[in-house]
Amino acid sequence: MTRQRMSFPTGGRGWEDLKTEMKSRTKGDIDWRNGRTPLFVFYCDEETYEVGKKAFFEFFTENALGGKRAFHSIGGMERDILDYGLSLFSAPDSGEGVFTTGGSESIFLAMKAARDKLRAEKGFRPGEDKLNLVMGITAHPGFDKAAAAMDIEIRRGPAGDDKRIGADSLRPLIDDRTIAIVGSAPCFPHGVVDRIDELSDLALDAGVWLHVDACVGGWLAPWFTRIGRSTPDFDFRFPGVKSISADLHKFGFCPKPASTVFYRDTEDLERAKFDADAWPNGRFVTATLAGTRPGGAVAASWAVLNHLGESGYCRVAKNLSSMIDAYVEGVEKAGFRMIAKPDFSIINYTRDDVDVFAVAELMNERGWLPGLTRSPKGFHSMMSLLHDAPREEYLADLSWATEKVMAGSVDKATIEATY
Ligand SMILES: Cc1ncc(COP(=O)(O)O)c(C=O)c1O
Structure with a gap:
């Protein structure tokens, strides 16, 4: 049986009426x-929840796409957030970051940067030379999405008995067409951090890009360490780590959609950019997959990060x-x-x-x-x-x-x- 399609609304319904219906839909x-x-x-707590919500609606209309030309407030807050992350993850001075709409977008951008770096260095041609991405069985399907969109083969290695991915799992899968290897901090299925120390050594040894997917743990781990809870390190202190994805809208406790991706070298961020010029409106350069982005998400993240700060995150x-x-x-x-x-x-x-x-x-x-x-x-x-x-x-x-x-x-x- 075909589904009965909803007809387009005639309009004119007031807020109270709409709200009542929407509430009833949550049943x-x-x-x-x-x-x-x-x-x-x-x-994390009611006050932080309210701060995020209020800040989001203060900047409900602003578009983060216009952060450099129109909404300097949003551009400035975005800059601050990225600086916080660069410090938190011990990025070198050459490091840079991008505010995105979620973990999947952060992962996509890092994989594009890694692919384009390999192409530039080894002369692999789009559409002709098949490239691959090497990661553990526990890595998030966001990588499969990125690989599917960019026509990259996925190779997955096994986890150890402790469910972590180490160098032995990934080494045999790497060849000269590997755009990157991946470690998670932590992986979604089992909640453990992969052996980033080993993967960093492997990446340097094999001359491949190491991406750390810290979408879950990124904005939380530093505070676990700070309160004396021993958790494995995963960030740019390991010299093989080239990029890190870390979601604000998970354990940064910021409203959705909000994530970040960081690169060890600004030139790698440049590779992740989309640069389009062949249309009537002039050059269109974006470091994100999304064009229009909610200014509210940037403002809300800035507000939550400043509301909680070191003391609040340690308490949480x-x-x-x-x-x-x-x-x-x-x-x-x-x-x-x-x-x-x-x-x-x-x-x-x-x-x-x-x-x-x-x-x-x-x-x-x-x-x-x-x-x-x-x-x-x-x-x-x-x-x-x-x-x-x-x-x-x-x-x-x-x-x-x-x-x-x-x-x-x-x-x-x-x-x-x-x-
Ligand atoms: C480890 C990990 N990476 C990436 C993602 C994707 O994040 P998003 O759903 O924000 O795209 C998730 C989501 O749960 C995750 O757990």
Whole structure:
């Protein structure tokens, strides 16, 4: 049966009417405010949430595309944010960054820079010489997207027993057509940081670009380190690291859409740029894939970074790390084991005596959106402070669901791991 198409609205509806309908449309949504979703939303505290929201709407109309010519306020705030990141990630003086709309865009831009560098250096021709990208099995599909768009072959190596990607995994896959190797900080599936020290040595040895995907951990890791929580280093202090992607809209706790990509050398950023001149309006040069970008996102990130600052991020890091420890302890007490020991805020756990997907199915009935990994089969949560309040309830439901599955109340789980 074909779907009945909505006809174009006749118009004239007032705000109260629209708001009522929009509110009623949220009835089927997941209850994110009460920590029922293991991904998609991030939060640290109410004041920061309000600061981000207010700042966004102060600059609701401004377009970050015009940050250099029209909206100097936005251009200036963007500059500040990039400077904060360059310092945080120990970039050399030659380093530079770009504010983007998300991790996938940051990754795309870094991969374009790496591809164009290899082409420039080795004379590989567009459309004729197939190039490749080497990364671990755990790297984010954002790289597959970039590779698909740029006609690059993806080669994935295995993770170690601790779920980290090391040099031995990637070395055999590299050849003279490798545009880059990738390490994650941390990887999304298991929440652990790859062996960036080894990958840096490998990159220098093989003469290839190393990109660190710190979309999840980037803006959080420095504060974990600052509060004495030991987490592996991943940034430009490793000489092989050429670029880093780090999302503000994840653990920077800034409103979406907001990410950053940093390059060790400004000339590499130049390679990531799009430079178009063959049209009537003159030269159009952008360092982003997006053209128009919300000025509000830049303003909101600037405001959140300045609101929290070092002291606020350290406070959040403390709260978040104690919450993660409490979850780890709780799920272990409930008979589960960590698939990998988490470095930051992603936990991935399982048990062997029960079908965890069946447990997830029952949890879903109680309003918990399932986050799952399929190999190995396990629960997966990217946690922020929205998950603090419902911890006891979550753990109680986890035990309840596990017991029910053990008692044979689910025939066969139909649920699948999807992102
Ligand atoms: C490790 C990692 N890299 C990249 C991304 C892509 O980020 P975005 O969804 O902002 O495009 C994600 C998203 O969860 C991620 O976890």
